[in-house]
Structure formats: structure tokens, C-alpha cells
Amino acid sequence: MSDNLPLAVTMGDPAGVGPILTWRAWHQRSTTQRPFFVIASSDILKNSQELSGVDGNIQIIQTPADAEKAFHTSLPVLEIECPDTKTGQPNPESAAAIIASIEKAVEFTFENKAAGVVTNPINKALLYKKGFKFPGHTEFLAELARQHTHMSKAPLPIMMLVGGGLRVALATIHEPLRKVPDLLTQSLIEEVSNIVHAGLVRNFGFSSPTIALAGLNPHAGEEGSLGMEEIEQINPAAAALRQRGLQISDAQPGDTVFHAMLEGQFDAVIAMYHDQGLAPLKSLDMWGGVNVTLGLPFIRTSPDHGTGYGVAADGSARPDSLIAAINLASDMAKARANA
Numbered sequence: 461m462s463d464n465l466p467l468a469v470t471m472g473d474p475a476g477v478g479p480i481l482t483w484r485a486w487h488q489r490s491t492t493q494r495p496f497f498v499i500a501s502s503d504i505l506k507n508s509q510e511l512s513g514v515d516g517n518i519q520i521i522q523t524p525a526d527a528e529k530a531f532h533t534s535l536p537v538l539e540i541e542c543p544d545t546k547t548g549q550p551n552p553e554s555a556a557a558i559i560a561s562i563e564k565a566v567e568f569t570f571e572n573k574a575a576g577v578v579t580n581p582i583n584k585a586l587l588y589k590k591g592f593k594f595p596g597h598t599e600f601l602a603e604l605a606r607q608h609t610h611m612s613k614a615p616l617p618i619m620m621l622v623g624g625g626l627r628v629a630l631a632t633i634h635e636p637l638r639k640v641p642d643l644l645t646q647s648l649i650e651e652v653s654n655i656v657h658a659g660l661v662r663n664f665g666f667s668s669p670t671i672a673l674a675g676l677n678p679h680a681g682e683e684g685s686l687g688m689e690e691i692e693q694i695n696p697a698a699a700a701l702r703q704r705g706l707q708i709s710d711a712q713p714g715d716t717v718f719h720a721m722l723e724g725q726f727d728a729v730i731a732m733y734h735d736q737g738l739a740p741l742k743s744l745d746m747w748g749g750v751n752v753t754l755g756l757p758f759i760r761t762s763p764d765h766g767t768g769y770g771v772a773a774d775g776s777a778r779p780d781s782l783i784a785a786i787n788l789a790s791d792m793a794k795a796r797a798n799a
């Protein structure tokens with residue numbers, strides 16, 4: 461359906477790595493790749509161009525349909541206004557533009573003008589100062605999906621990171637560790653698993669993916685002596701899901717389940733909390749990892765690193781993860797079109 465459309469790349473925090481990485485990702489474009497355009501202030505992009513070391517022009521476009529023609533000779537920019545912001549020096553006044561860029565990108569997917577959204581990193585704490593109420597992109601994008609679909613409730617967005625041979629989804633995302641055990645109900649685990657299963661089929665071309673549930677406690681609870689969540693919530697969820705035809709394991713010890721996936725035993729792991737899943741993945745592949753949001757009506761990917769102000773300011777930021785995010789979003793659009 462959306463296979464010929466360009467990807468919408470958001471500005472992210474203009475003081476962070478986003479503008480430089482966007483230049484570098486464009487510089488490394490191939491003639492066969494799906495075009496992208498960036499929704500950003502052209503002044504910010506011009507100001508970061510020297511640091512990026514990329515020679516080239518910006519072309520201001522009025523609509524995503526203009527991106528394809530522009531992309532091979534110039535960086536296509538859909539202009540939004542943003543106050544002057546120096547690389548490496550976060551400016552809370554840029555919050556409105558950061559948010560507007562995300563909103564516009566999502567709007568284009570609903571108008572069927574963009575194949576998906578690729579987000580540059582944001583600094584959550586900076587946005588909170590200006591009243592942003594969402595823990596991160598993931599939850600904000602779910603709310604935007606709700607608004608566009610006129611649903612009473614936002615869809616449950618699932619964070620999945622892809623890289624280093626792993627696909628790791630999270631049962632809970634931006635939650636304080638103290639709250640996690642209470643959030644891990646059987647119904648949540650079933651809902652998350654269903655979304656991960658559907659996401660793997662729809663976007664990654666699996667017909668019947670094999671999913672591992674990580675345990676919450678050491679040794680997956682050691683038969684209840686180190687915690688009861690595996691016996692009371694995780695394994696009953698797995699049993700119910702298997703009854704409905706999913707290939708999903710009981711709780712696996714969190715210290716070895718990622719290795720088991722690397723050995724080919726699973727197509728994805730569902731981790732119970734943020735750092736259980738993200739620490740192994742970022743350790744294996746900080747520069748090539750991609751953050752994907754499953755459960756939304758549109759495609760969204762992102763680099764797996766943050767705003768990296770230091771490496772933005774000294775120009776050493778690596779574009780690998782943004783390039784991987786652009787390529788993965790394009791592959792996902794292709795898989796959806798072929799489905």
C-alpha cells in the first residue's frame with residue numbers, strides 16, 4: 461500500500477545529534493533506497509552542516525510528494541520554525557518545534573503521504589519542562605494514533621529494539637523499577653505477546669514466530685523460591701497464548717535467554733522491563749540498533765541512542781543507527797505492502 465512513499469524523518473532535539481546525523485544519513489544515501497525528507501528548521505540544518513562535514517544543498521519542499529525528486533541531489537526539508545539553537549546546548553524554547561515535527565510526521569502517514577516515521581532523538585527532561593506529558597516518543601505516538609483514529613483509548617505501544625542479532629520487545633517501558641512487578645499482570649503479558657506476534661508477522665515477514673518470555677526474577681523465580689511472578693502471571697499467560705496457537709515459551713532465565721535467541725532458539729524475546737531488554741541489545745549493537753514501535757497503525761523506527769550532546773558538539777556522532785532505522789522502516793513498509 462505505502463511502498464513507494466518517502467519516509468518522514470523528524471528533527472529531534474536540534475541541539476543533539478539529529479541534524480548532523482540526518483546530513484550524514486543523506487550523504488550515505490544509495491540510488492536505490494527509498495527517499496526520506498526531514499521535518500525541521502532549515503536554518504538549524506544549515507548551521508549544523510559544517511560540523512557534519514557533508515557537502516550538499518537543502519531543498520525546501522512543500523509536500524512529501526516532492527521528496528523523491530529532490531532526494532538524489534539535495535536534502536529535502538519540510539520547513540518548520542524553530543528558535544535558534546546551538547549544537548550541544550539544549551534550548552527548552554525548541555520544545556514546541558520538536559513536538560510539531562513529530563505530529564506532522566504522523567499526520568503524513570495518516571494522509572498516506574509518508575511510508576513511516578523515523579524519529580531523531582529527543583531529550584525527555586527538556587520537553588517535560590515545557591509540559592510534555594509522555595514518558596517518550598513511544599507513548600506520545602500512541603496518543604497521536606488515538607487522536608487520528610478517533611478511538612476512546614490509545615493503542616498499547618510496544619517498544620522493540622532490533623540489532624546485534626536480537627529482537628527484544630518490552631512488557632513495560634518507561635516505568636520505575638519499583639512499579640514493574642505490579643504492572644506485570646497476566647492480561648498485560650498476553651496483550652503484549654499478541655502485539656509482538658502480530659508485529660513480527662506484519663512487519664518482519666514471519667509466518668509463525670517463536671517468542672521467549674523472559675522471567676522477572678533471578679533464575680526465572682527458581683520454582684517460586686526467588687519470586688512468584690513467573691508462576692502466577694508469566695507462565696499462565698504463556699499457557700493461554702499457546703492454547704490460542706502462539707509459539708511462546710514459559711518464563712526463561714533473563715541471564716541466558718538472549719544468548720538462546722542468538723543461538724537461534726527464538727525469533728524475539730519479551731523482556732519484563734526496560735533495562736533487562738535494552739542493556740544486552742545496546743551492549744551488542746549500540747551503533748546499529750534500532751528502536752521500533754509495534755502496535756501502532758503506522759511504522760515508526762528510531763536510532764537506539766539518545767541526543768548525545770557531546771558527540772553532536774564535537775562532530776563525532778555516528779550515523780549508523782539512524783541509517784539502520786531508515787533502512788528498517790523501509791523494509792517494514794515493503795513487508796506490509798507484500799503482505
Ligand SMILES: NC(=O)c1ccc[n+]([C@@H]2O[C@H](COP(=O)([O-])OP(=O)(O)OC[C@H]3O[C@@H](n4cnc5c(N)ncnc54)[C@H](O)[C@@H]3O)[C@@H](O)[C@H]2O)c1
Nearest residue numbers: 477580581582583584762764765766767768770771777778
Ligand atoms: N529515541 C530517543 O529519543 C532517545 C533514546 C535514548 C535516549 N534518549 C534521550 O537522550 C538523552 C541522553 O541520554 P543518554 O545520555 O542516556 O544516552 P545517549 O545515547 O545520548 O548517550 C549515551 C552515550 O552514547 C554516546 N552517543 C550517543 N549517540 C551517539 C552517536 N550517534 N555516535 C556516537 N556516540 C553516541 C554519547 O556520547 C554517550 O557517551 C536523554 O534525555 C534521553 O531521554 C532519547
Ligand SMILES: N[C@H](C(=O)O)[C@H](O)COP(=O)(O)O
Nearest residue numbers: 596597598599751762764765
Ligand atoms: N527507551 C529508549 C531507549 O532507552 O533507547 C528511549 O528512551 C527512546 O524512547 P522513545 O522512543 O519512547 O522516545
